[in-house]
Amino acid sequence: MITLNWWALAPALIPAAGLILVLVLDALLPGRRRLPLAVGVLALLGAAASAVPGAIGSADTPARTLCLPASSGTGATGGECFWQAGPLSSTLQLSLLLATLAALLMMRDTRGPAAPEATSRGSETAIDVTLLLGSAAGGVAVAAAHDLGTWLVALELATLPVIALVARRGTRRAGHGSLSLLVTSLLSFALLVVGVALWLVATGDPTWSGAAVATAWADPARRAVLLVAVLALLAGIGFKLSAVPFHAWTPPAFAGAPLPVTALLAAASKIAAVAALVAMLTPFVGLAASGTHPHVLAFALGTLAVASMLVGTVVALRAGDIVRLLAWSTIAQGGWVLLPLIGLSTAGLRACAGYVMTYAAASLLAFAALSAVRRTASGEPGAVRELAAYRGLARSDPHVGGPLLLAMVTFAGLPPGILGLATKVVALASVIGAGLWPLAVVAVIAVVLGIAAYLRVVAVLLADPEPARAGRVVLAGGGTLWVLAAGTALLVVAGFVPQVLYGLT
Amino acid sequence: MNPQVLIFTMVFAAIAGLLLKRWHAAARAVAVGTSGFTAIAAADAMARATDQQTLGWLVPGLDLGPVSLPLDLGTSRATAAVAFAVALVAAAVQVYSTWYLRDDDRYPTFAATVSLFTAAMLLLVHSHDLVLTLIGWEVMGWCSYLLIGHWSRKPSARRAAYKAFLVTRVADIGFVLGTVGLIAGAGTSSLEGVIAAWGGAPTCDPLGQCTGPDSVLRAILLTLLVVGVLGKSAQVPFQDWLPDAMEGPTPASALIHAATMVAAGTVVLAALFPVFAQAESARWVLGVSTAITMLLAALLALGQSDLKRLLAWSTVSQVAIMLSALASAPAADGPDAGLFHLWSHALFKSLLFLSLGLLGVVAGGTAASLLRGVGTRSRLGRWTFLIGLLSLAGVPFLVGGLSKEHVLAEVYAGAMNRGPGLFVLCSLLATVVVTAAYSTRAFLVIAQTANDEEPAADAASTDAQPNRTDAVRRQGRGPASAVLVTLALLTLIGGLVLVLDLFTLHEASWIWLAVTVVLISVGCGLAFALGRSGDPGVRCAGRHGHRFDTGFGADTAYRALARAVVALARGVAFLDTEVIDGFVRGSAVAARVSGGRLDRAHRAERPRNGAWLVVAGLLALLALGVFAWR
Structure with a gap:
């Protein structure tokens, strides 16, 4: 008989329950717009609250549930739990839920007139909230899933609703973006399935078990299978992280989706991908600590990281459309997220999680700021895409331009974006700690290029606002303002005490 | 009298003199009063100077x-005498200036600079700490610049x-x-x-190990x-x-x-x-x-x-x-x-x-x-x-x-x-x-x-x-x-x-x-x-x-030296801007060009291309696995 601890499962169950509630309410009381939003906000807040105890708990006693009885197993798997949420996982869950909440708040403000008129707007909102909650539940489950099956399903649950959200605007660009996303996603799902299957073949264990990996790695024949499995899994997750060369979907999807969905893609999906990666790499951390360093895996991670950092930054340097610029910046930051993992150490995992959370906060801030800018007072929110139109925004509208500026300097890792600097330093520290100097040198080159790319935007934001003022109207709704205020406060406060971020993880 | 009193009186005089820049009479009174007091105090200190070098604290x-850096001050017989000479000359100069620079519109600044100068010299004389010596030395250099250029018109x-x-x-x-x-x-x-x-002197033991x-x-x-x-x-x-x-x-x-x-x-x-x-x-x-x-x-x-x-x-x-x-x-x-x-x-x-x-x-x-x-x-x-x-x-x-x-x-x-x-x-x-x-x-x-x-006409x-x-x-x-x-x-x-x-x-x-x-x-x-x-x-x-008046051409020699230094600096600047910066600019151009190329390569944004890229990436990773196998 399997044990069941409802509290441990709450971060995933509450969004799922909220999802069902929204569907039921929409069926019973159709056309209400506020109701689904309220349910969604409450569900996400509740789930986030339930993840807090795990996040501040001790690493030695992770919340476990869905455990097999110790006697019924076949020795190695005896007493194995399929749901394990340590502080690292819980922190990732917490930040994922908050990121989804931010996207929901932005969505509340930016349902523009471009939505199809065929269905009532209330149901539109209900569908959006349903999809969001589904994706959040999937992301949360990925972070805690300890068995291959749950992990695989939860990862797809986190991805597929987002594809629907991208497509739902119904424009040509949205269709184009979602098609790119869908095709790549299907391919990578295939890779993940193959990877999982091979993993099972190699280790004979359906969980992310360190002991089983160690045994398989010791046997040369099984090691080869395990290695192929890991590389296939890495390729599958690389799609979600938009690491080069699995990145091709990112610019069209970012540009085609409404900005709240783009923010979701940039923030929550990234966190889910990191959660999946952390689950997969944890057994190898144990392996590396025991003296047999899996060099091939580190080499593959390093290649992806370097390619992403360089390609993403270099193209961002040339982008003229600010959303595309942010898309390419996402690709570059994906490389930075992978970078600290190369050492395959616990500190590296923490550095990776800290980096992705900082990046998520900054990109939410950036997209929230973009969604407050319109062409005309009644125009579609976030429709202003060309960089030149943002000239002087930080001076004419500091409540919107300021956060955008802060996000850019955080991406670049320059003060006053101290948190961006601190996370970059920590990421580099784990690379240097592993003695991989060439990678550190490439990363420094990427930092320099990145400064050039982001300072381009900063310079535009700080220029004289007069010439561009006629082309834009800045209208931030209540939800967006909340996101802007909370995100700025988070980045500034955590910038002064960056150790909080690493104390939490 | 403690050396601190002498020094801080003159520092006070300098600050007060600058604050009283508008009121010549008040500035005159402050300058003469403080320097006179300092001279008398220094004379008193000289009369009672002891052989023992007392150490006073200037600041913690x-x-x-x-x-x-202990930042100590100290006195001895000889320094007391020198301090008296400094204070006496300063007082004489201040009193004399009230007549000599009576019509000068920048007299208060002059008097304040003289006070600061004196403070710096007194600090140097009493310093028992090389950092304080350096401070006095530098302040004097600066004050001398101000005083020599007083008639800056x-x-x-x-x-x-x-x-x-x-x-x-x-x-x-x-x-x-x-x-x-x-x-x-x-x-x-x-x-x-x-x-x-x-x-x-260093002391060496028979094995050649020297200490000292x-x-x-x-x-x-x-x-x-x-x-x-x-x-x-x-x-x-x-x-x-x-x-x-x-x-x-x-x-x-x-x-x-x-x-x-x-x-x-x-x-x-x-x-x-x-x-x-x-x-x-x-x-x-x-x-x-x-x-x-x-x-x-x-x-x-x-x-x-x-x-x-x-x-x-x-x-x-x-x-x-x-x-x-x-x-x-x-x-x-x-x-x-x-x-x-x-x-x-x-x-x-x-x-x-x-x-x-x-x-x-x-x-x-x-x-x-x-x-x-x-x-x-x-x-x-x-x-x-x-x-x-x-x-x-x-x-x-x-x-x-x-x-x-x-x-x-x-x-x-x-x-x-x-x-x-x-x-x-x-x-x-x-x-x-x-x-x-x-x-x-x-x-x-x-x-x-x-x-x-x-003829008096050629007198400069x-x-x-x-x-x-x-x-x-x-x-x-x-x-x-x-x-x-x-x-x-x-x-x-x-x-x-x-x-x-x-x-x-x-x-x-x-x-x-x-x-x-x-x-x-x-x-x-x-x-x-x-x-x-x-x-x-x-x-x-x-x-x-005229050779005597130009110091046997020392000024010309100085200028020649300065020209040589400037020429050297130009050479270094040329190396910096044209050679070293060339690499820097080159890397910027390389980044821009490669960014443009990659941007063009992604312009089509066909889903098919993305799919091919995924496959290629997987193959590359697998190839990596095969080649890096150990």
């Missing part, structure tokens, strides 16, 4: 791990200020490096600590320090800034020359004498430079067409005499002969400058041709100037004569030892003759009545104070006259300071006294012989007068 010390004054600043800054490189090296080696900036760490200071490093550090001293004291090769500094107001010149800036090097080296005496090569550098300087400057003084510049060169020469005592005195004798000469030089040189200022105002300039016969128009100026000149020439029993005797005795003692003593002694004896000659010449210029030998005066009527000149002259009389009296009887036993000196020998009397007579006789009909300086210099 700092402990910076490997180096501790004159281009020549601006140039002189720049020149003084640049030349002393260049030499200060050595001073700062030397100081920092000494502090780093000792692990503390306190004077006692530095002397304990660097003084004494590294004598090579010590020689290098002290030579660097000496370079800084040479710059501040205007010794060869840095000598040329001081005569140009005559562009400043005469009271400022009196202050800079008599007791502060140029004498600072003597004070610093005297404080570090136990270490300095061990560093043979640094002593050689100082000895050779001062030996050359004292004779060269005395010769240049003889041929100057402007009496103020004559006094400037005489300062260079006299400071060289002070420093030569330090360069050649035996280690056991201590530096007090040099300090005593500093003390007496402070008195008679301030007297000379201030009385020349008076004569200059009467004559309308300080060019020798303008001053001709001015002594008949101002008896006070004539007599005070004469007393100053007698002391400068080293007439026995005047204060200047006494101190020069002691320097001579000390240099002779040094000449009997190793070191540069013999070389210095020869130069010193020659200098005594030339000094007597140019002193006589200066007196003859003001005493002889004008004849029409030289450095210190012209135009449009001053006699009435204005006489207004408020009382205090200035009192200052002159006081300084003249002190110059006459200042030798009595030896009764207080402030300086540790040997008996002056009667033989040397006789020798100097003979030498001085020779110098005077020469000057009289040349000056029977007109200015002996003009006779001596002949048609090379």
